[in-house]
Amino acid sequence: MIDMAKCTIQGVDIRGIVSAVPSRRFDNLADAKGFTEDEVRKVVGMAGVKSRRMAGDSVCSSDLCQAAAESLLEKIGWERDSVDALIMVTQSPDYILPSTACLLQMKLGLPTSCAAFDVGLGCSGYPYGLYLGALMISGGGIKRALVLHGETPARFADESDRSVSLLFGDAGSATALEAGGPGPWSFVLHTDGSGYEDLIIPGGGFRDRFPEDRRKYCVSMNGANIFNFSIKRVPTVIQDTLDLAGLAKEDIDYFILHQSNQFIMRHLAKKMGIPEAKTPLTLGDFGNTGGPSIPLTIAQGELVRPADRPLTLMLVGYGVGLSWATALVRLGPDAVLGHTELRNQS
């Protein structure tokens, strides 16, 4: 097989990661309407989502990422003028144009010398964001980069659609990258666009600009195909990443999987022979928040961090696209992890 879209990058360090969620909490068992209690119990039992955080009508991904970034910049003591690049990974932008990254450059008070752009990926977006940030730093010129990743999937779910409405929560995150660091990072990035319809918001883009059916503005998911794709692709991409890095499963401290669905995640862990303790779950409290579920789980997954060595983390994003990607990174003992809430009512 030709080794495409695999690479190793040296000399990049994670200074800190902060996740952010809306304060409004939705308890699936107590608050779900429009479904019978049995239906809700069945979905909760399988997907593992007990509660979720909801952005409501007033909070965007950018607001959650801004809250995460403000907290992160304060914790790590970076001067705003020292940030050279901002990458915003999202599929729930404020506007079709301009790029949400431009708004965030302004809102965060970053210098106009800062490069800023959006990346339109979902569940696989975090490894891609780290890859791009690491590439920019290793390429020279950029010394400090913020990778922001936020989604509001609960806002694009049709409340009457059982396959998605009890699953999704909203979250944002901010990750600070800079030159330096304890070791090489490895990335594997893959795509199969033939499954583009398996997870799609068909309306509102330029293919179908103003559909009359409002449901076309909501997400539609073929759960069976997405699950099938996950069990086919995830074990292979993890093994490919281990091979690329010259590591064994046992060398990985944590496998941080996109928090898609507890049933899928448990099946993947079992299939790959990874102990459950090495695959932290946060979707019980936060739901499937799309790609930001990875930084959210790093920050909120209660990782045990030795003081004398970096953690080796295998980050695995998979889903909408269809797109899947890994980032094998090191998280040094000095890297700051944090979590914050954005107060909201609606």
Added chain:
Amino acid sequence: MAKSPSEVLTWVAEVFEAPADKIRPGTRRDEIDAWDSLGILTLIARMDEDFQVLLTEEEIQELRSVGDIVEILRKHGRLGEGA
């Protein structure tokens, strides 16, 4: 790994937690309560776990009866001889 056709019927009953006497090759998907949009995930997972069979998207769409499950296992060489 291979099962006889009758063992497959027992296996299907177990996967969907259905009474064994209700599961025959002709039993349709809509006659099995647990074979809903969540049940299909269980079926895909158990095919992988117990038979090491990964389905294609086309095969998933074609699963409409217990007989279809038996046929897919036959196609993947997981069906042994027997009653």
